[in-house]
Amino acid sequence: MTDQVDAVIVGAGPSGAVAARELHDAGMTVVCLEQGAWPDYALARSGHPDFELGARKHWNWDPNQRRGVGDYAIDDRDSDVTALMYAGVGGSTVLYAGHWERFLPSDFRTRMLDDVGDDWPMSYWDLAPFYDEVEPAFVVSGLDGDTAFPEAAPLELPPVPLNAVGRRGAEGLAAKGWHWWPGMNAIATRNVRDMHACGQRTACPFGCPTGAKGSADRTHWRSLVRDGVDLRTKSTVEQVLVDARGRASGVVYVDADGARRVLTSDVVILAANALGTPRILLNSADGAGIANSTDLVGRRLMMHPFGNAIGIFDEDLESWRGPLGQYLHSLEFYETDLSRGFVRGAKWNLLPSGAPLSMMLPGTWGDEPVWGEGFTRLLRERFGHSMIWGVICEDLPDAENRVTLDDRSGSAAEGGIPGVRVHYRTSPNTLAMMDWHLARIEELLQEMGATKVIKNPHLRGTGWHLMGTAVMGDDPESSVVDRWGEAHDVENLFVFDGSTFPTSSGVNPTATIAAVALRNARHLVERRAAVRRSA
Secondary structure: OEEEEEEEEEOOOHHHHHHHHHHHHOOOOEEEEOOOEOOOHHHOOOOOOOHHHHHHHHOOOOHHHHOOOOOOOEEEEEEOOOEOOOOEOOHHHHOOOOEOOOOOHHHHOHHHHHOOOOOOOOOHHHHHHHHHHHHHHOOOEOOOOOOOOOOOOOOOEOOOOOHHHHHHHHHHHHHHOOOOEEOOEOEOOOOEOOEOOOOOEOOOOOOOOOOOEOOHHHHHHHHHHHOOOEEEOOOEEEEEEEOOOOEEEEEEEEOOOOOEEEEEEEEEEEOOHHHHHHHHHHHOOOOOOOOOOOOOOOEOOEOOOEEEEEEEOOOOOOOOOEOOOOOEEEOOOOOOOHHHOOOOOEEEEEEEOOOHHHHHOOOOOOOOOOOOOOHHHHHHHHOOOEEEEEEEEOOOOOOOOEEEEEHHHOOHHHOOOOEEEEEEOOOHHHHHHHHHHHHHHHHHHHHHOOOEEEEEOOOOOOEOOOEOOOOEOOOOOOOOEOOOOEEOOOEOEEEOOHHHOOOOOOOOOHHHHHHHHHHHHHHHHHHHHHHHHHO
């Protein structure tokens, strides 16, 4: 079966959603193919007695454990960090905590400033107007004027309340003389358009029952479908087709009924994340791969090693309340200081510790056994009395950290497409960075009055931020796509997701993924219009 459109987008996450809106509004016919389904918010059980029992089953970050519609096998035995994602409408924004951070100006110039990584083929200032534009669309809340960033457009919504946890954190940072600011979050703090004000149930990653979190299924796809964009769920793309002139001409995919179909298009846009996009590229041309003359497809995987420090306090801070988006963040130690023994830096963010069972998860709350005679005492000590400082470390690109096809995991149920293997080792630079930052946070928690501090420098199941496997650059000899996301080797083939990032920064990437996608999509529309005018 074959049909023809102006553009096919592979993946209904944030970059696919932003691109679909821009192309549709420009009058292009758009089909988006999403291998997962719509999220089922009937399974969002916050406020019900069974909430914590089912939350990590239905809303599990790890597809190997979740095994939902559209999930494919990921062999991560050769990885220090577990790659996490969500296959479905909205992509991983369905499960993210809503932390919204712009990259800083230095993030685009790490080679020039620190002689590491690669400079981006754009600057912060090139991207700034696109940040301004996507933030209202994702219902971003926060407080204007953060001293760590250049001036930006005013935010539509006020920040989430600091509550007792946030106030204690702000007081501690202020006492140390260190930067802090109320966090930016893709979380509605009052009713706006189709979104509802946050109910502060600490359920952000578990199917936000309030409808406050700015996940792309809610902020973009519902209106896109109403407006006529053709979104086809449970549709697994096998490969990108390339015509006799070497140009992308469509895709082969398996539809929801198991039928193999060909969808031809003027342009193909991959927005399947930094594992899914190289998976499709490497499987194209019947497994020979495309857009890979540099052997860089799948290489330079970055996943932001994450650690935390938990403080336990005598006072009841009601830390079961609030968003699992960030109360506040600190960028005090973000820029390079060589005296610390490493380059680049990290972001800190302050979180509530959540509901009762979250207090008792083995492996993150110290060495004392959870189950047994100490259970009641530990629960009383922790519940409402603890807070979490998260540390996101910048992950520098390494060609040996990569995604490859895993032929052993292919199956007819997956459309015959192999799964992937993840090869990833945390760098000595990142390990030194994490240890240094957690030592500073321990000092901070002691300043704040914590009676106990538990540090977790090496949390394996934290690979939420997937970047770098189809790197952008101006030189076709050292990159996969150009500054607009178009493949150097294959005309009319674009990559709009975080795969294209030359470096990872030390902050959450969704804001930059969305802004880059908007910039690329607008350029594509303008180029298409210019070609038509000259015809």
